[in-house]
Amino acid sequence: MKIGYLGPEGTFSQMAALKYAKYKGECELVPFSGIPVVLKAVEDGLIDECVVPFENSIEGTVNFTIDSLVFDVDLEMKSEIVLPISHNIAARRDCENIEPVKILSHPQSLAQCRKFLERNYKNADTVQVSSNSEAARIVSQSIEPWFCVTTEAAAEIYGLTILKKGIQDEKHNETRFVAVGKGEGIIDGIKEKTSIVFSTENKPGELYKILDIMSIWDLNMTKIESRPMKNQLGTYVFFVDLECHSAEDMKDALKMIKRKTTFFKHLGTYDLID
Amino acid sequence: MKIGYLGPEGTFSQMAALKYAKYKGECELVPFSGIPVVLKAVEDGLIDECVVPFENSIEGTVNFTIDSLVFDVDLEMKSEIVLPISHNIAARRDCENIEPVKILSHPQSLAQCRKFLERNYKNADTVQVSSNSEAARIVSQSIEPWFCVTTEAAAEIYGLTILKKGIQDEKHNETRFVAVGKGEGIIDGIKEKTSIVFSTENKPGELYKILDIMSIWDLNMTKIESRPMKNQLGTYVFFVDLECHSAEDMKDALKMIKRKTTFFKHLGTYDLID
Numbered sequence: 001m002k003i004g005y006l007g008p009e010g011t012f013s014q015m016a017a018l019k020y021a022k023y024k025g026e027c028e029l030v031p032f033s034g035i036p037v038v039l040k041a042v043e044d045g046l047i048d049e050c051v052v053p054f055e056n057s058i059e060g061t062v063n064f065t066i067d068s069l070v071f072d073v074d075l076e077m078k079s080e081i082v083l084p085i086s087h088n089i090a091a092r093r094d095c096e097n098i099e100p101v102k103i104l105s106h107p108q109s110l111a112q113c114r115k116f117l118e119r120n121y122k123n124a125d126t127v128q129v130s131s132n133s134e135a136a137r138i139v140s141q142s143i144e145p146w147f148c149v150t151t152e153a154a155a156e157i158y159g160l161t162i163l164k165k166g167i168q169d170e171k172h173n174e175t176r177f178v179a180v181g182k183g184e185g186i187i188d189g190i191k192e193k194t195s196i197v198f199s200t201e202n203k204p205g206e207l208y209k210i211l212d213i214m215s216i217w218d219l220n221m222t223k224i225e226s227r228p229m230k231n232q233l234g235t236y237v238f239f240v241d242l243e244c245h246s247a248e249d250m251k252d253a254l255k256m257i258k259r260k261t262t263f264f265k266h267l268g269t270y271d272l273i274d
Numbered sequence: 275m276k277i278g279y280l281g282p283e284g285t286f287s288q289m290a291a292l293k294y295a296k297y298k299g300e301c302e303l304v305p306f307s308g309i310p311v312v313l314k315a316v317e318d319g320l321i322d323e324c325v326v327p328f329e330n331s332i333e334g335t336v337n338f339t340i341d342s343l344v345f346d347v348d349l350e351m352k353s354e355i356v357l358p359i360s361h362n363i364a365a366r367r368d369c370e371n372i373e374p375v376k377i378l379s380h381p382q383s384l385a386q387c388r389k390f391l392e393r394n395y396k397n398a399d400t401v402q403v404s405s406n407s408e409a410a411r412i413v414s415q416s417i418e419p420w421f422c423v424t425t426e427a428a429a430e431i432y433g434l435t436i437l438k439k440g441i442q443d444e445k446h447n448e449t450r451f452v453a454v455g456k457g458e459g460i461i462d463g464i465k466e467k468t469s470i471v472f473s474t475e476n477k478p479g480e481l482y483k484i485l486d487i488m489s490i491w492d493l494n495m496t497k498i499e500s501r502p503m504k505n506q507l508g509t510y511v512f513f514v515d516l517e518c519h520s521a522e523d524m525k526d527a528l529k530m531i532k533r534k535t536t537f538f539k540h541l542g543t544y545d546l547i548d
Contacts (some may be wrong), residue, residue, distance in 0.1 A: 018348055031404075033400060034381065034384065034385050034388070034400075035385065036385055036388055037388070064382070064385065106404075107308060107404060108338070110308065111308050111309065111310050111338060114308070114310055114311070126307060126308075126406075128307075128404035128405070129403070129404055130380075130381060130402035130403055130404055130531045131402070134402075170288075204490050207485065207495065207498070208482070208485045208486065208489055211481065211485060212482065212515050220511075221481065222500075223500050223510075224481070224498055224499070224500045224512075225498070225500065226496075226497050226498045226499065227501045236496075238498075
């Protein structure tokens with residue numbers, strides 16, 4: 001089985017893909033350069049499934065993954081993979097005891113470690129690069145007194161020493177990834193989550209009616225997000241995650257929601273890999 | 275008046291800040307390295323206001339701005355600035371007629387021009403850098419046959435030639451920015467938008483009750499987004515944008531919403547600068 005992920009190697013996306021591969025058994029992991037590209041590769045059958053960032057991510061925005069799943073490809077969410085986010089400060093072995101002049105990382109990682117960096121390296125400039133892994137690569141190949149904020153995997157790949165682990169300001173930080181593949185949208189048992197997307201007519205109170213249906217079938221909504229519909233100003237699509245203790249009820253509720261909405265897509269019914 | 279923005283120069287954020295400065299009159303623009311940093315500078319009184327990306331952004335994620343406004347700083351949204359997103363392919367003057375080996379840009383910009391790049395430069399590798407502006411800087415200082423996807427402003431700053439304008443795949447692409455400053459949360463007239471954030475008790479049907487209040491006061495909800503509450507698993511905060519044709523009704527509705535929620539913050543009531 002071939003599983004694609006948002007590369008390069010050493011990023012959180014690869015760590016999520018490794019976690020998923022461990023759960024699935026025998027897998028080959030293949031890095032891709034972007035979210036739309038890796039999803040397209042699944043649709044074209046070049047790979048079987050892919051793991052992409054979905055929520056509160058370091059490497060990409062949820063909007064990208066969600067928009068692609070809704071508008072661009074016809075694929076299904078198979079699993080959700082939750083990864084605790086832990087940042088590390090790393091350096092080349094010969095630079096361990098110096099004062100760094102620059103600290104490189106992805107902009108979001110730098111922001112997530114802002115307080116730590118201000119406290120410990122207040123004279124160093126922060127430099128934004130495209131990924132945590134790229135930061136490690138640059139530092140490893142440079143002769144300058146530069147440090148980086150990176151993943152354990154990337155520090156290992158590029159032979160860097162981790163000076164301190166878990167330097168993020170917010171200790172309970174998680175990123176959610178989804179495994180995506182081809183599917184038929186079948187609900188064949190109780191799963192932890194169901195993700196749907198729908199549009200309603202653009203007038204006050206329409207969303208309220210849909211939440212009413214969820215309440216009738218005792219569905220618990222764990223996430224809701226509206227996004228403007230592409231090319232149709234003033235029209236919104238709603239992304240909703242639902243929990244339900246009966247596969248039968250979930251099927252019936254979705255049937256009713258589909259009937260009461262102007263656009264509906266069942267993105268998947270799946271379990272979490274924690 | 276000093277207005278900060280998410281730098282470097284030449285990014286969409288600077289273009290939004292320029293648009294806002296034009297609307298405000300006499301202003302000095304100051305670039306900052308990150309969203310939390312620039313917001314903090316407003317709170318500390320180093321600058322008067324700042325312009326940061328808010329929705330569907332190229333340079334940052336909405337989550338960052340929203341989370342900071344809710345949890346980290348006590349500031350108010352003053353205006354929303356809408357910017358049409360237009361990407362351009364640019365090169366050094368001596369490279370105009372060659373076949374590029376690499377095309378550099380921010381990952382989201384590359385993704386937004388994916389179809390165009392595949393059609394026109396299918397042999398070129400795409401390379402992710404930290405901003406559109408950084409891509410232009412690197413290309414301008416390199417002697418390699420590299421192109422970049424960048425803004426008009428950055429192409430001008432770094433003396434690059436734009437080979438084609440408006441190369442994004444999706445023609446109706448907008449990014450929203452907000453101007454943020456100190457304030458008292460006063461609603462002193464009819465404005466286009468009101469942004470609030472709140473939490474409810476964590477049980478099914480609680481959000482439904484709040485939407486009921488909005489429906490009673492005829493508030494039109496134009497955006498809703500749930501996000502997990504930091505450090506409290508299973509608890510959600512909801513970000514909602516509302517429209518209302520009466521300042522009095524809006525005040526009364528907010529008073530009731532505040533009474534029925536476990537956490538409430540009025541982020542601002544403001545107009546759009548289009």
